[in-house]
Amino acid sequence: xxxxxxxxxxxxxxxxxxxxxxxxxxxCGALSNSQLRELGRHSLRRTxxxxxxxxxxxxxxxxxxxxxxxxxxxxxxxxxGRQQIVGLQFAPDFVGxxxxxxxxxxxxxxxxxxxxxxxxxxxxxxISEAPELQRSLHDQALKELDAAREWMLTLGRRTxxxxxxxxxxxxxTHAEPQTATSTDFDLxxxxxxxxxxxxxxxxxxxxQMTRLRKSGVIRIxxxxxxxxxxxxxxxxxxxx
Amino acid sequence: xxxxxxxxxxxxxxxxxxxxxxxxxxxCGALSNSQLRELGRHSLRRTxxxxxxxxxxxxxxxxxxxxxxxxxxxxxxxxxGRQQIVGLQFAPDFVGxxxxxxxxxxxxxxxxxxxxxxxxxxxxxxISEAPELQRSLHDQALKELDAAREWMLTLGRRTxxxxxxxxxxxxxTHAEPQTATSTDFDLxxxxxxxxxxxxxxxxxxxxQMTRLRKSGVIRIxxxxxxxxxxxxxxxxxxxx
DNA sequence: CGGGGCTTTGAGGCAACTCAATTCAGGTGG
DNA sequence: CCACCTGAATTGAGTTGCCTCAAAGCCCCG
Numbered sequence: 001x002x003x004x005x006x007x008x009x010x011x012x013x014x015x016x017x018x019x020x021x022x023x024x025x026x027x028c029g030a031l032s033n034s035q036l037r038e039l040g041r042h043s044l045r046r047t048x049x050x051x052x053x054x055x056x057x058x059x060x061x062x063x064x065x066x067x068x069x070x071x072x073x074x075x076x077x078x079x080x081g082r083q084q085i086v087g088l089q090f091a092p093d094f095v096g097x098x099x100x101x102x103x104x105x106x107x108x109x110x111x112x113x114x115x116x117x118x119x120x121x122x123x124x125x126x127i128s129e130a131p132e133l134q135r136s137l138h139d140q141a142l143k144e145l146d147a148a149r150e151w152m153l154t155l156g157r158r159t160x161x162x163x164x165x166x167x168x169x170x171x172x173t174h175a176e177p178q179t180a181t182s183t184d185f186d187l188x189x190x191x192x193x194x195x196x197x198x199x200x201x202x203x204x205x206x207x208q209m210t211r212l213r214k215s216g217v218i219r220i221x222x223x224x225x226x227x228x229x230x231x232x233x234x235x236x237x238x239x240x
Numbered sequence: 241x242x243x244x245x246x247x248x249x250x251x252x253x254x255x256x257x258x259x260x261x262x263x264x265x266x267x268c269g270a271l272s273n274s275q276l277r278e279l280g281r282h283s284l285r286r287t288x289x290x291x292x293x294x295x296x297x298x299x300x301x302x303x304x305x306x307x308x309x310x311x312x313x314x315x316x317x318x319x320x321g322r323q324q325i326v327g328l329q330f331a332p333d334f335v336g337x338x339x340x341x342x343x344x345x346x347x348x349x350x351x352x353x354x355x356x357x358x359x360x361x362x363x364x365x366x367i368s369e370a371p372e373l374q375r376s377l378h379d380q381a382l383k384e385l386d387a388a389r390e391w392m393l394t395l396g397r398r399t400x401x402x403x404x405x406x407x408x409x410x411x412x413t414h415a416e417p418q419t420a421t422s423t424d425f426d427l428x429x430x431x432x433x434x435x436x437x438x439x440x441x442x443x444x445x446x447x448q449m450t451r452l453r454k455s456g457v458i459r460i461x462x463x464x465x466x467x468x469x470x471x472x473x474x475x476x477x478x479x480x
Numbered sequence: 481c482g483g484g485g486c487t488t489t490g491a492g493g494c495a496a497c498t499c500a501a502t503t504c505a506g507g508t509g510g
Numbered sequence: 511c512c513a514c515c516t517g518a519a520t521t522g523a524g525t526t527g528c529c530t531c532a533a534a535g536c537c538c539c540g
Binding site for chain 1: 495496497498499504505
Binding site: 074082128151157 | 314316318319320322323324326327337338339340344345367368371374375377378379381382384385386388389390391392393395396397398438439479480
């Protein structure tokens with residue numbers, strides 16, 4: 001498809017969608033122009049600060065979202081306060097649990113983020129009308145499942161050092177700016193959040209980070225900014 | 241739908257399907273009679289012994305399966321031999337990764353099992369032709385994702401004792417015979433497999449089992465048979 | 481009865497946790 | 511501009527829960 005032709009196709013869609021990060025993402029990329037218009041009519045762009053809760057665990061949610069910018073963490077907490085991050089989502093991912101209203105987890109902005117919110121009912125209806133959309137969401141669900149299972153291996157069988165290396169590698173390969181070498185990036189998570197993702201304590205995370213720093217695998221600037229001189233070296237620390 | 245009418249509908253389907261455990265499962269329950277006939281023509285019922293590998297990690301698989309009887313475990317192993325079970329599937333679940341041929345995990349019969357095997361190509365084609373089937377598989381994928389995330393919480397944040405209780409509870413609530421109280425069952429897993437599921441060692445599993453036994457929460461007969469006098473008591477050991 | 485696999489039990493060690501103190505960066509007000 | 515405060519991160523010391531290694535018990539099966 002050439003550029004001029006693609007321009008023409010863009011005419012019929014909502015203005016706000018034309019330059020949207022999620023325009024060709026899981027949901028919107030699978031819609032016809034008329035469906036996109038309908039969804040656009042009922043959707044709301046929202047800017048949320050880091051830490052803002054988008055969906056609360058145990059609540060009835062009536063809306064889904066697309067991530068336009070930023071990182072969202074999916075969390076589960078136990079009654080006694082223990083907490084585990086069970087997924088990280090980056091733009092332009094879809095956030096929500098089709099077909100089920102009550103949420104078994106919370107979704108929270110890990111960084112400042114922009115999201116596009118729309119009603120569950122509308123999307124659920126579109127899903128049953130548009131096989132293309134069903135397929136696309138099915139595909140994201142399967143990818144999330146693959147990622148969850150990969151992470152189960154990390155949680156169950158890797159050492160603290162390997163866990164931290166795994167997370168840094170995950171973030172490096174999903175970081176947004178797509179720098180040439182994807183060799184330096186800002187951590188979207190605090191040490192406490194990293195601990196919650198890896199199933200360990202803040203202190204152990206910190207110790208393992210300084211171990212990686214002292215062994216020259218990474219450099220750390222200002223706590224949040226990580227530089228990886230050699231990605232292969234980092235990958236080797238994961239031992240798989 | 242009354243019984244007589246339902247009988248009539250059953251006439252057009254393959255003989256082998258009529259009394260099949262998976263007949264109304266994720267895949268076959270979503271097919272029309274003619275699709276069921278076509279799938280039946282290309283499918284193969286197989287009896288496999290405990291320990292038999294159905295799909296190998298890293299291999300190109302060209303077939304999917306339905307579980308008709310038994311339990312299948314999904315496994316990931318690291319190059320150095322460390323191993324993690326990332327999912328358990330019971331009859332009449334579907335086993336396979338739609339849309340992707342190379343498997344990132346292995347599927348292995350945990351108990352003696354009967355499975356119904358059919359070609360990927362055929363089902364993939366049916367998926368794109370039958371929205372009902374796509375929806376059904378999408379639904380199973382989302383349920384597996386929910387289960388995987390629940391298990392991530394167990395792996396990352398629960399103690400050894402809570403982990404064992406979680407597994408016993410999981411199996412009790414998924415056990416096949418559906419005994420009146422679902423209060424006693426055979427473990428489909430050896431101690432080594434339980435350890436691989438929970439991310440711990442055989443010895444720790446054993447110690448936690450005897451701790452549960454001595455505190456009266458469970459009784460153990462012949463290593464594999466578990467009796468739970470009071471399910472609420474077991475649930476309380478999970479502490480969530 | 482004797483061997484082999486699986487499970488349990490015991491003793492000791494180590495990796496990760498807990499508790500506590502210190503450092504660091506950024507913001508605020510004098 | 512500096513003193514102070516606050517929250518996050520690091521570092522240290524001591525403890526503990528789970529792992530490792532080793533031995534013994536149990537059950538099936540020939």
